[in-house]
Amino acid sequence: GENVEQHPSTLSVQEGDSAVIKCTYSDSASNYFPWYKQELGKRPQLIIDIRSNVGEKKDQRIAVTLNKTAKHFSLHITETQPEDSAVYFCAASDREYGNKLVFGAGTILRVKS
Amino acid sequence: EAQVTQNPRYLITVTGKKLTVTCSQNMNHEYMSWYRQDPGLGLRQIYYSMNVEVTDKGDVPEGYKVSRKEKRNFPLILESPSPNQTSLYFCASSLGPGGTEAFFGQGTRLTVV
Numbered sequence: 001g002e003n004v005e006q007h008p009s010t011l012s013v014q015e016g017d018s019a020v021i022k023c024t025y026s027d028s029a030s031n032y033f034p035w036y037k038q039e040l041g042k043r044p045q046l047i048i049d050i051r052s053n054v055g056e057k058k059d060q061r062i063a064v065t066l067n068k069t070a071k072h073f074s075l076h077i078t079e080t081q082p083e084d085s086a087v088y089f090c091a092a093s094d095r096e097y098g099n100k101l102v103f104g105a106g107t108i109l110r111v112k113s
Numbered sequence: 114e115a116q117v118t119q120n121p122r123y124l125i126t127v128t129g130k131k132l133t134v135t136c137s138q139n140m141n142h143e144y145m146s147w148y149r150q151d152p153g154l155g156l157r158q159i160y161y162s163m164n165v166e167v168t169d170k171g172d173v174p175e176g177y178k179v180s181r182k183e184k185r186n187f188p189l190i191l192e193s194p195s196p197n198q199t200s201l202y203f204c205a206s207s208l209g210p211g212g213t214e215a216f217f218g219q220g221t222r223l224t225v226v
Contacts, residue, residue, distance in 0.1 A: 009153070032212045043203065043217040044156070051212070089155060099211030100146070100171070103156040 002027040002094035006104025013080050015113045023090035023104050024072040032093040033073045034101070035064060039086045047088075048075070080111045115140045119204050119218035126194055126225055134189045134221050136204030142216075144207045145187040146171065147179065149200040150220075156203065162187055163210065194225040 003026040013019045025033075034049035050057045050064045050073065057064050061080075066073040077084055090104040117138045126132055138145065146161035148171075158171030162181040176198055178190040187206075191198060204218040 006155070034214070036215075043219055045217070046214045049214070093211030099209070100158060100161060101211055101215060102158075102172075103148075105153055105155040 001097055002030055002092050002102040004090060004092050004102050004104045006090050006107055008107060009105065010108045010110070012110045012112060015080060015082060015111050017080055019077045019080050019084070019109055019111075021075045021088055021090070021107045021109070022072060023074070023092075024070075025092040025102075026071065027092070027095060028068070028071060029095040030092040031095070032099070033064070033066060034091050035062075035075050036089045036091065036103075037086045038089065038106075044089060077109075080109075082111050082113050085109055085111045115216070117204055117206050117216050117218040119202075119221050121221060122219060123222045124224070126223070128195055128225055129193050132191050132194060132223075134191075134202060134204075134223070136187045136189065136218055137185050138187075138204075138206040138216070139185065140206060140216065141184065142206035142208055143184070144210050145181070146205050146215075147177070147187070147189045148203045148205065149173065150203060151200050159189070159202075161210070194223075196225050199223060199225050 006023045031052040036044040037047045038044040063076045087106045091101040093099045120135045143164045147159040148156040160179040162168045202221045205215040207213045207215045
């Protein structure tokens with residue numbers, strides 16, 4: 001089955017700087033890669049996703065890139081703001097098990113103002 | 114309003130006392146799943162259901178049961194809770210298992226003493 005590794009586990013940046021979180025996956029057949037944001041005490045919510053037929057996707061200050069050859073994908077947040085502080089989870093679909101989502105361990109992002 | 118509702122939000126119980134955490138969604142989603150969230154381990158799938166009366170084990174099913182008698186409800190049952198089941202639990206629903214957004218409930222913080 002699929003295995004997803006996420007780095008770093010914690011990330012501190014100054015307000016206005018960029019933040020990058022990276023994930024690697026093991027199953028080359030995986031075709032869907034979402035990113036979820038979980039604010040303190042809240043539920044995870046989808047912020048952006050990408051499919052295997054696309055190399056990059058942007059939505060305002062956030063973007064996701066996918067390198068299928070290297071089997072890794074990254075979340076990029078530009079012009080970070082204090083409200084970006086949260087835990088971010090990447091995930092990949094597991095084709096062997098009905099496309100269920102397999103999540104990374106999460107990254108705690110702290111934006112210092 | 115489209116939502117996934119879990120109850121209770123917080124629960125403290127004693128070892129061996131059976132408990133049920135309820136989950137209900139109003140989006141007519143076919144796919145529902147339960148996750149547990151532990152520090153440094155991300156979101157791990159416990160059980161999932163593809164549709165009514167169709168359930169299957171996820172990655173960490175030991176000590177848990179589920180049922181799917183109606184499309185909207187997917188309760189999680191702990192027949193004999195143990196302290197290692199102390200965790201934050203999330204129910205989620207989506208149109209399909211992968212490739213579509215997963216909507217999470219508010220979470221249930223369970224403590225087993």
